[in-house]
Amino acid sequence: MIEARGLTKVFQDKKRGAVRAVDGVSFRCEPGRVYGLLGANGAGKTTTLRMLATLLSPTSGSASVAGFDISTQPELARANLGFLSTATALYGRLTAREFVEYFGRLHGLEEEELHRRLEALFARLEMNEFRDRRCEKLSTGMKQKTSIARVLIHDPQVMIFDEPTIGLDVMAARAIVSFIRECRERGKTVIFSTHVMSEVEKLCDRIGIIHSGRLLAEGTLEELRARAGLRDLEDIFVRIVGEAEERAA
Amino acid sequence: MSLRNIGIVYRKELTDSLRDRRTLISTIVVPILLIPAMTIGLGGLVTSMLKKAEKDVPPVMMLGGEDSPRTRLALAKLPALRVVPPAEDYAREITNKQIRAAVRIPRDFDALLDRGEPAKVEIYVFETDINSEIAGGKLQAYFQDLRQRTVEKRLAERNISMSLLRPFEVSRQNVAPEEKVSGAAAGAMLPYLVILLCLTGAMYPAIDLTAGEKERGTMETILTSRVERTHLVLGKFLLVLTASLATAVLAVVSMWFSSRMAARIFAEQLAKASPAAQLHVSIRAADLLTVLFLILPVAVLFSAALLAIALFAKSYKEAQSYISPLMIVVIVPAVASLIPGVELNARLAMVPILSTSLVSKEVFTGTYHWNFILTIFASSCVYAAIALFAAVRMFRREDVLFRA
Numbered sequence: 251m252i253e254a255r256g257l258t259k260v261f262q263d264k265k266r267g268a269v270r271a272v273d274g275v276s277f278r279c280e281p282g283r284v285y286g287l288l289g290a291n292g293a294g295k296t297t298t299l300r301m302l303a304t305l306l307s308p309t310s311g312s313a314s315v316a317g318f319d320i321s322t323q324p325e326l327a328r329a330n331l332g333f334l335s336t337a338t339a340l341y342g343r344l345t346a347r348e349f350v351e352y353f354g355r356l357h358g359l360e361e362e363e364l365h366r367r368l369e370a371l372f373a374r375l376e377m378n379e380f381r382d383r384r385c386e387k388l389s390t391g392m393k394q395k396t397s398i399a400r401v402l403i404h405d406p407q408v409m410i411f412d413e414p415t416i417g418l419d420v421m422a423a424r425a426i427v428s429f430i431r432e433c434r435e436r437g438k439t440v441i442f443s444t445h446v447m448s449e450v451e452k453l454c455d456r457i458g459i460i461h462s463g464r465l466l467a468e469g470t471l472e473e474l475r476a477r478a479g480l481r482d483l484e485d486i487f488v489r490i491v492g493e494a495e496e497r498a499a
Numbered sequence: 500m501s502l503r504n505i506g507i508v509y510r511k512e513l514t515d516s517l518r519d520r521r522t523l524i525s526t527i528v529v530p531i532l533l534i535p536a537m538t539i540g541l542g543g544l545v546t547s548m549l550k551k552a553e554k555d556v557p558p559v560m561m562l563g564g565e566d567s568p569r570t571r572l573a574l575a576k577l578p579a580l581r582v583v584p585p586a587e588d589y590a591r592e593i594t595n596k597q598i599r600a601a602v603r604i605p606r607d608f609d610a611l612l613d614r615g616e617p618a619k620v621e622i623y624v625f626e627t628d629i630n631s632e633i634a635g636g637k638l639q640a641y642f643q644d645l646r647q648r649t650v651e652k653r654l655a656e657r658n659i660s661m662s663l664l665r666p667f668e669v670s671r672q673n674v675a676p677e678e679k680v681s682g683a684a685a686g687a688m689l690p691y692l693v694i695l696l697c698l699t700g701a702m703y704p705a706i707d708l709t710a711g712e713k714e715r716g717t718m719e720t721i722l723t724s725r726v727e728r729t730h731l732v733l734g735k736f737l738l739v740l741t742a743s744l745a746t747a748v749l750a751v752v753s754m755w756f757s758s759r760m761a762a763r764i765f766a767e768q769l770a771k772a773s774p775a776a777q778l779h780v781s782i783r784a785a786d787l788l789t790v791l792f793l794i795l796p797v798a799v800l801f802s803a804a805l806l807a808i809a810l811f812a813k814s815y816k817e818a819q820s821y822i823s824p825l826m827i828v829v830i831v832p833a834v835a836s837l838i839p840g841v842e843l844n845a846r847l848a849m850v851p852i853l854s855t856s857l858v859s860k861e862v863f864t865g866t867y868h869w870n871f872i873l874t875i876f877a878s879s880c881v882y883a884a885i886a887l888f889a890a891v892r893m894f895r896r897e898d899v900l901f902r903a
Contacts, residue, residue, distance in 0.1 A: 262898075303723050306897050325725055333723035339716030343518040344511070355507045356726045384518075404725070 251439050253278045256311035259297050271297040273463040279441055284434050286454030287443040294463040295443035299412045303333045316407045332401030335412035342386030346396045350403050357404035371399045409433050411442035447483045461491045504726050508734025516704050525703045526742045530750035535757035542761040556581050557599035557634035560589050564604030579637050593625050599634030600624045690859030691833045693747050697798045698829050700746025701739050705805035708735045710818035732894040739802040790859045796879035797855050803886035807893045813902055848874045851882045
């Protein structure tokens with residue numbers, strides 16, 4: 251379960267002054283559902299997700315992850331959270347096994363439990379062949395699997411993906427998409443951001459369109475189609491963003 | 500406060516750093532290889548210079564003296580000098596190092612001496628050129644000796660006792676302990692070197708664990724794990740401190756070994772040289788331990804300050820450009836302690852680094868000012884605590900962690 255209530259983030263920029271990167275964003279996502287945050291570059295997707303992951307603290311508003319408030323109980327929120335983005339890199343000088351172990355230990359797993367889970371994950375993700383190889387020597391696909399093992403080692407209820415497919419080739423991107431689907435099937439609460447329309451259409455139960463830090467429209471794909479009177483998600487996106495720009499001007 | 504999490508972070512950073520070539524070089528290879536190389540190299544250089552100076556017979560020019568065969572002959576016979584024929588431009592030849600010095604013998608010098616009339620011998624040297632001054636010194640020594648002999652001869656001729664000229668003797672005795680004399684040279688250099696190595700040993704891990712993580716994109720990964728930021732920074736800090744102390748301890752051990760090695764290799768030459776040249780041959784283990792204890796808060800100060808500064812940077816390169824000026828900030832007070840005559844007082848005891856350097860110098864020369872040692876340890880601890888507090892605060896600032 252993820253719930254955001256009026257999340258707002260204001261950055262102080264030397265040249266532009268106060269910038270409202272995220273402005274009053276509210277939504278909720280139930281377990282077993284995938285929420286897609288759709289927006290152009292600089293729309294506020296990453297800042298929103300970083301606030302949910304407790305990396306940044308909101309200027310105002312609040313949010314809870316798996317029932318824990320991100321401002322007052324950030325450690326507990328993170329304990330129930332797996333965060334994955336193309337920016338979350340691996341420690342190159344650790345082996346895949348050491349890397350996953352490190353995060354398992356930091357999440358408070360006892361050695362026995364840790365190794366039981368690690369063996370299960372490595373078997374499921376077919377990682378045993380490269381488990382003792384250093385992360386810097388791994389291929390993109392292997393790195394991706396290692397990252398997935400990292401977010402799953404503490405079996406979190408909530409998964410946050412920040413543009414997880416950006417810069418990946420077709421096969422690697424498909425692997426991520428099927429991983430997100432698997433998370434949903436296992437009853438996890440999933441939120442992910444993207445600017446790829448096809449991923450949203452394929453995966454999301456609910457969609458939020460974000461632009462200039464504001465959540466302009468929200469609902470299921472069908473609800474958005476009915477509201478905009480258009481069929482294609484890209485057309486819907488362009489229409490909704492265009493209307494907002496007109497209002498602003 | 501969870502020691503478990505700090506320990507987990509520390510163990511991981513240790514594994515990580517031990518696999519990092521840059522850290523290994525600055526922490527382990529530099530003190531282990533550089534110091535013996537420097538000690539042996541310096542010793543070799545000094546002994547070869549000494550040998551060369553022994554062999555070197557400087558050419559000197561005699562101007563005039565054609566009418567004083569006795570002086571001419573005596574000078575030509577001197578084994579330490581080689582007399583060359585006179586030339587007009589002796590000054591230029593000295594400047595160009597073709598000859599080392601020149602001496603002007605006055606007209607009828609031998610005859611003037613015999614008659615007991617005044618005369619003046621002039622010696623020409625190029626000041627600041629050590630070889631020229633040595634040659635000039637040898638000439639001067641000869642003529643002073645000649646003057647002494649002349650005085651003695653004249654007194655003997657008049658039946659006057661020598662004690663008229665030397666009514667009493669003056670002699671100087673040393674009361675400083677043995678280690679104070681031989682420790683003086685080493686005592687000044689050692690703390691300075693150890694403090695500097697504390698800094699260089701901490702530098703690369705501090706950058707690697709902060710700006711390096713940002714650059715490689717692992718900072719975001721680790722911050723989304725459950726670990727608290729305070730635990731994360733303390734684990735990282737302990738690793739940087741370990742590297743700093745490891746460098747310092749290795750340096751001291753390496754110094755001790757290489758000084759023994761150098762003492763054996765250059766035993767013969769050292770015996771001839773002055774006591775000041777006998778580099779840290781007589782350093783005691785107790786002194787070393789006291790100095791390491793005093794250096795501890797300085798290492799904490801460096802580790803925490805470097806972490807805080809490097810964290811602010813976005814990349815390895817940026818961090819290096821912040822830290823390079825810091826090197827100078829550290830070197831200046833450390834070097835200030837080498838200036839002769841800079842002595843500990845209550846005010847200097849409050850200056851970080853300089854105070855530690857000064858008191859360590861005293862310890863190596865066998866003097867333990869316990870009130871200063873404790874004051875300096877306490878004041879260094881305060882500075883170290885402030886730096887550590889700043890580092891922890893920096894890690895809680897998202898505008899620093901996610902600086903765009």
